[in-house]
């Protein structure tokens with residue numbers, strides 16, 4: 001008995017959370033963006049560390065992918081979430097990367113699917129420039145685990161710029177402006 005469908009490569013184990021769709025809340029009068037229907041932060045995700053764009057493709061030698069990425073002769077990167085509180089009930093979780101040292105990379109990789117993951121605490125350098133914020137200082141930021149099913153969250157830093165970013169409430173319109181097209185887009189009317 002043959003059944004081509006069962007051997008299709010277009011199959012994965014990833015789960016599918018119900019997201020997307022037209023927002024059920026009215027768009028904000030100032031910026032036209034509607035808050036998430038269930039009050040969750042927006043997710044805006046940087047697919048890879050910025051440094052990848054600066055490496056000639058022929059010289060790019062990587063191990064892993066997302067959430068663990070090692071780039072030969074460059075460094076070790078892990079996916080994290082940068083949570084930013086915004087005015088008027090908005091919030092955004094930036095999916096970003098930090099560069100960490102090899103020992104922490106290995107420790108994170110080893111604990112990732114085990115109970116000790118909840119105690120993981122690592123420090124690294126944010127590896128994306130995130131608009132509309134000014135260029136980040138090259139300084140350590142701490143990442144810890146909030147939920148076992150989530151990648152680590154950036155939680156604190158000795159640096160004033162990151163402390164402000166992580167603790168203050170930012171004006172939602174200016175922070176979301178670079179991503180307005182992403183957050184407001186509707187399905188095409190024709191193909």
Ligand SMILES: [Zn+2]
Nearest residue numbers: 028030031173
């Ligand atoms: Zn607004």
